[in-house]
Amino acid sequence: MTDALPRADWSFPTRIRFGVGRIAELPEACRALGMTRPLLVTDPGLAKLPMIAAAVARNVAARLPTALFSGLRPNPLAEDVTRGAAAFKAGGHDGVIAFGGGSSLDTGKAIAFMAVQRYGIEELTVASFQDFQAALPKIVTAGLAPVVSVATTSGTGSEIGRSAAIIDPATRTKKGLFHERMMPGICIADPELTAGLSPALTAAVGMDALSHSLEAYCCPFYHPIAEGAALHGMALVKEWLPRAVADGRDLMARSQMMTASLAGATAFQKGVGGLHALSHPLSSVHDVHHGFGNAVLMPYMLAFNRKAIADKLTALARYLDLPRPSPKAVIDWVLRLREQIGIPHTLGALGITAEHADVLAPMAALDIVAGENPVPFTAKDARRIYARALAGRV
Numbered sequence: 001m002t003d004a005l006p007r008a009d010w011s012f013p014t015r016i017r018f019g020v021g022r023i024a025e026l027p028e029a030c031r032a033l034g035m036t037r038p039l040l041v042t043d044p045g046l047a048k049l050p051m052i053a054a055a056v057a058r059n060v061a062a063r064l065p066t067a068l069f070s071g072l073r074p075n076p077l078a079e080d081v082t083r084g085a086a087a088f089k090a091g092g093h094d095g096v097i098a099f100g101g102g103s104s105l106d107t108g109k110a111i112a113f114m115a116v117q118r119y120g121i122e123e124l125t126v127a128s129f130q131d132f133q134a135a136l137p138k139i140v141t142a143g144l145a146p147v148v149s150v151a152t153t154s155g156t157g158s159e160i161g162r163s164a165a166i167i168d169p170a171t172r173t174k175k176g177l178f179h180e181r182m183m184p185g186i187c188i189a190d191p192e193l194t195a196g197l198s199p200a201l202t203a204a205v206g207m208d209a210l211s212h213s214l215e216a217y218c219c220p221f222y223h224p225i226a227e228g229a230a231l232h233g234m235a236l237v238k239e240w241l242p243r244a245v246a247d248g249r250d251l252m253a254r255s256q257m258m259t260a261s262l263a264g265a266t267a268f269q270k271g272v273g274g275l276h277a278l279s280h281p282l283s284s285v286h287d288v289h290h291g292f293g294n295a296v297l298m299p300y301m302l303a304f305n306r307k308a309i310a311d312k313l314t315a316l317a318r319y320l321d322l323p324r325p326s327p328k329a330v331i332d333w334v335l336r337l338r339e340q341i342g343i344p345h346t347l348g349a350l351g352i353t354a355e356h357a358d359v360l361a362p363m364a365a366l367d368i369v370a371g372e373n374p375v376p377f378t379a380k381d382a383r384r385i386y387a388r389a390l391a392g393r394v
């Protein structure tokens with residue numbers, strides 16, 4: 001009887017400083033984590049924007065000399081992290097400010113993590129749970145440098161997550177560095193930093209936030225607290241994503257979407273699933289933006305899982321106040337939302353063909369998060385879902 005009682009390991013995130021204008025607290029947040037010479041990691045595009053110059057200037061004025069590393073790609077490669085970790089050591093840094101979208105946040109966290117490791121990144125990034133078990137004893141946690149995360153998009157969840165997605169260039173697979181100590185010490189969640197994001201990127205990363213809450217909610221593991229966060233996260237997306245896309249300067253919409261991102265990241269401590277498994281190879285092989293990949297695939301994956309999670313989807317439909325609550329109501333809502341915010345309906349719009357899908361399907365079935373899906377799926381299933389997404393048949 002006792003064996004049947006719930007048992008689980010739960011991790012909860014990072015201290016979060018949330019609200020418009022809170023980027024002004026960056027020097028204090030760095031100090032609170034003991035930094036004296038932070039390295040600010042961001043992407044080359046952001047590095048040219050006044051928001052990064054202002055952050056560096058604010059730190060310098062507070063007598064926190066801050067150097068910049070911006071040598072990373074939109075879907076970061078292992079070598080980007082290795083070069084960043086070398087810069088971190090060469091500069092005598094004692095902390096990282098991971099500043100930007102998912103790529104910058106992941107790379108920044110990975111740089112702080114790799115700076116103290118004995119093994120190379122190829123041996124510590126994992127593509128499966130078996131790999132994770134093998135990598136765990138090799139990981140050094142003593143002397144890990146602290147991280148302050150500053151998100152400039154709302155959706156990836158990397159600002160409070162415990163992983164970094166890194167591409168292995170040899171196999172073109174999206175692998176991950178995972179460790180609970182990779183969670184940033186402090187997250188500055190300042191919605192104003194997202195106000196300049198284009199409508200298309202706002203839509204794509206917003207759909208990533210939705211995909212985190214949706215997949216975590218559907219994932220069969222036992223984590224009811226994550227499910228509560230997921231439900232709230234999805235309600236926020238329903239209400240506020242169309243507004244954030246329509247008017248990027250609407251700071252209430254930006255604030256609520258930043259909350260939706262944090263809710264999704266709290267929820268995905270539980271797990272994600274097949275949608276992320278199908279979307280990962282789109283990014284690692286074809287450089288598709290993660291949010292767009294998820295957004296296009298979402299209704300097709302929901303349709304594949306729908307029988308196994310019918311009760312959950314009906315409850316979700318009720319929570320979202322959808323007409324005639326049912327799994328179909330949820331799928332119809334996703335389709336309407338996608339159309340409203342300008343997400344394409346088929347994979348063809350992302351440059352994916354049937355020949356590509358033949359190569360991607362076995363990769364999706366082997367992806368580390370495939371096992372978190374409510375129903376197991378094979379490479380053949382993955383091929384079928386891609387085929388539907390190519391044809392636009394939900």
Ligand SMILES: [Fe+2]
Pocket residue numbers: 156208211212276290294
């Ligand atoms: Fe995601």
